[in-house]
Amino acid sequence: MRTTIGYTIxxxxxxxxxxxxxxxxxxTFFGTEWGWLHKVADLPSTAYLGIVAVGxxxxxxxxxxxxxxxxxxxx
Numbered sequence: 320m321r322t323t324i325g326y327t328i329x330x331x332x333x334x335x336x337x338x339x340x341x342x343x344x345x346x347t348f349f350g351t352e353w354g355w356l357h358k359v360a361d362l363p364s365t366a367y368l369g370i371v372a373v374g375x376x377x378x379x380x381x382x383x384x385x386x387x388x389x390x391x392x393x394x
Contacts, residue, residue: 325385329378335348336374 338354345353346364356362356370 331376
């Protein structure tokens with residue numbers, strides 16, 4: 320179960336982080352809106368950096384959960 324949860328959290332982190340990078344880059348360098356987050360909320364460029372940080376935290380948490388040893392029942 321931990322393996323599945325770890326991969327899921329990690330995958331969600333990659334998607335969130337990628338949306339943050341795309342949103343920041345599009346607003347900062349091109350003056351346009353890319354990705355799907357701008358359809359949900361109107362965010363400034365710096366908020367997208369916070370979204371990248373949230374994505375990184377989820378990736379790290381998912382990796383740690385995935386690599387955690389599974390306790391074994393010893394009778």
